[in-house]
Amino acid sequence: MNSNLRGALYTVLFFIASEVLYKLYCKTKKHKSKTEIGSESRLSSTSLQVLFFPDEKVACKDYFITDNGCVKQNCRFSHEKSSLSELYKHLCSGKTTVDICVYIITCKDLAEILMKMFKRGVKIRIITDKDQLQASGSQIWSLRKEGIPVRTNDSSYLMHHKFVIIDNRVLINGSFNWTYQAITGNQENVLITDDDAVTSVFKAEFQRLWEDFGSQNSTGDLRLQE
Amino acid sequence: MNSNLRGALYTVLFFIASEVLYKLYCKTKKHKSKTEIGSESRLSSTSLQVLFFPDEKVACKDYFITDNGCVKQNCRFSHEKSSLSELYKHLCSGKTTVDICVYIITCKDLAEILMKMFKRGVKIRIITDKDQLQASGSQIWSLRKEGIPVRTNDSSYLMHHKFVIIDNRVLINGSFNWTYQAITGNQENVLITDDDAVTSVFKAEFQRLWEDFGSQNSTGDLRLQE
Numbered sequence: 001m002n003s004n005l006r007g008a009l010y011t012v013l014f015f016i017a018s019e020v021l022y023k024l025y026c027k028t029k030k031h032k033s034k035t036e037i038g039s040e041s042r043l044s045s046t047s048l049q050v051l052f053f054p055d056e057k058v059a060c061k062d063y064f065i066t067d068n069g070c071v072k073q074n075c076r077f078s079h080e081k082s083s084l085s086e087l088y089k090h091l092c093s094g095k096t097t098v099d100i101c102v103y104i105i106t107c108k109d110l111a112e113i114l115m116k117m118f119k120r121g122v123k124i125r126i127i128t129d130k131d132q133l134q135a136s137g138s139q140i141w142s143l144r145k146e147g148i149p150v151r152t153n154d155s156s157y158l159m160h161h162k163f164v165i166i167d168n169r170v171l172i173n174g175s176f177n178w179t180y181q182a183i184t185g186n187q188e189n190v191l192i193t194d195d196d197a198v199t200s201v202f203k204a205e206f207q208r209l210w211e212d213f214g215s216q217n218s219t220g221d222l223r224l225q226e
Numbered sequence: 227m228n229s230n231l232r233g234a235l236y237t238v239l240f241f242i243a244s245e246v247l248y249k250l251y252c253k254t255k256k257h258k259s260k261t262e263i264g265s266e267s268r269l270s271s272t273s274l275q276v277l278f279f280p281d282e283k284v285a286c287k288d289y290f291i292t293d294n295g296c297v298k299q300n301c302r303f304s305h306e307k308s309s310l311s312e313l314y315k316h317l318c319s320g321k322t323t324v325d326i327c328v329y330i331i332t333c334k335d336l337a338e339i340l341m342k343m344f345k346r347g348v349k350i351r352i353i354t355d356k357d358q359l360q361a362s363g364s365q366i367w368s369l370r371k372e373g374i375p376v377r378t379n380d381s382s383y384l385m386h387h388k389f390v391i392i393d394n395r396v397l398i399n400g401s402f403n404w405t406y407q408a409i410t411g412n413q414e415n416v417l418i419t420d421d422d423a424v425t426s427v428f429k430a431e432f433q434r435l436w437e438d439f440g441s442q443n444s445t446g447d448l449r450l451q452e
Contacts, residue, residue, distance in 0.1 A: 160413055175386050191399065205415070
């Protein structure tokens with residue numbers, strides 16, 4: 001064989017081998033990342049998860065968020081993995097801050113998770129719709145009583161967002177309000193991502209509304225504002 | 227120079243050159259794709275855009291979607307770029323299919339865009355909430371009259387999604403219902419992406435609901451179903 005040709009052949013083989021090894025490395029890395037996050041419904045290389053509601057039953061808070069799990073003998077809540085249990089896990093992953101911008105909060109289980117985190121030292125801020133403060137079962141008053149700062153809009157239009165930002169890093173967004181009806185009845189979606197391109201614009205929107213709603217001084221809602 | 231070595235060197239140079247050319251090609255392609263979409267608020271390498279409402283005014287449909295623009299002398303609608311005008315553009319980019327799953331549609335401008343596209347041969351399917359068919363100004367009846375197939379839930383719970391899939395490729399999702407109040411009053415968000423990891427799960431959800439709601443035969447809503 002011509003020695004020029006042999007040289008070229010070796011080099012091509014070297015390139016092919018390194019390409020194959022690189023692809024294998026990428027595959028392993030991707031697989032590892034999926035395993036680390038521990039959910040089969042991750043969808044892309046940045047962490048991403050889509051949840052659909054309704055769930056069949058309300059997930060047991062204790063079972064999914066406490067170290068000891070659920071100790072009730074005949075627990076009426078579900079111990080099966082569900083969209084709500086995934087939401088519990090994401091919320092509980094918050095270490096420093098949880099910023100919530102949700103139209104209505106009547107789900108006691110989700111509110112109790114926030115109170116628990118707040119007691120642990122996680123900074124929580126809530127923006128919600130003014131008119132929904134009066135909704136039957138609104139948890140805003142309990143959350144406010146606990147010391148969690150809450151701000152609301154000051155207009156007849158709706159504060160209709162439904163998003164949460166965890167540790168300035170993870171965004172939870174979709175159609176889902178924090179109500180039991182949304183959990184076990186409605187068709188709803190929730191998209192969870194840590195893609196900085198997405199979270200950064202929602203972080204800015206939260207801060208804008210927080211400051212905007214904090215400067216309002218024309219309504220009785222001030223008693224809710226810090 | 228050893229001829230083996232020379233052969234290897236030529237091959238390495240060939241690989242480097244093709245790698246450089248490929249990277250340049252990718253860069254041009256990416257740039258082209260961004261330019262085509264024509265929005266400065268794209269956020270990452272997959273096409274991604276976040277829109278926030280309210281807009282100051284309702285965007286002029288004619289100005290943004292027709293070839294001739296708006297011919298009215300004193301148009302009362304806005305000719306400034308806005309969240310709604312961006313939404314118009316994305317909807318109008320549909321070439322083959324537009325699948326809509328929205329709680330309520332009372333915005334006549336958005337409905338008229340759908341009718342126009344339907345007449346052009348774009349396949350449109352709508353899933354909406356049963357109770358919202360009776361909402362004041364519901365556009366569902368006009369859309370249905372035009373021949374656009376509509377399906378609804380058959381329960382007291384809400385079909386509360388607000389997402390659209392364009393050409394099986396682009397997802398529009400968020401808190402935004404198709405109402406004028408949402409456009410110029412409410413705090414709302416819309417996320418638009420062509421990330422296949424996201425669109426594919428929403429496509430599956432749409433199809434699941436379409437089939438599910440199509441098989442219902444216990445209510446008068448059947449007259450709306452195809």
